[in-house]
Amino acid sequence: MDFEKEGNRFYKKDEDGKLLAEVTYIPDGEDKVQLNHTFVDSSLRGQGVAEQLVDRVVAEMEKENKKIIPTCSYAVALFKRKPDKYKDIIAEH
Template sequence: MDFKKESNRFYKQDETGKLLAEVIYEPNGEQQVLLTHTFVDSSLRGQGVAEQLVDCVVAEMKAEGKKIVPVCSFAVALFKRKPDKYKDVIAN
């Protein structure tokens, strides 16, 4: 799925501009970000969209050499469920 990027956010809208999915992260010092919010519209749930959004943040933070602190409940659960996938980007 293709997402748009805007400062500290990746998101998808439908053709009318309705928000369908987003992930928001905030700087936390120079070397970390807080992953604070994920949202997926009910029309897209169950398709792995939230994980794809998190993976956009992961790819960006890897490129910038930064770590992620999962804060929102989805990100916390995802990082616990797939520790090997995210071990090199999660903040200690």
């Protein structure tokens, strides 16, 4: 799925402008961001869209040489569920 980027978020809207999916992050110092919000509309749930959103932030932060502190409940659970996938991007606490 293709996402739009605006500021510190990636998102997807339907043709009527309704928000279908979104992930946001905020700067935390010079070399980290907090992944603080993930939303997926019920019409898209169960299709892996939330993980795709997180992976889009991961790709962006890898380009910027930044680490991620997961603070939203979905990102925390995802990073714990797939530690090998995210071990190089997660910030040490």
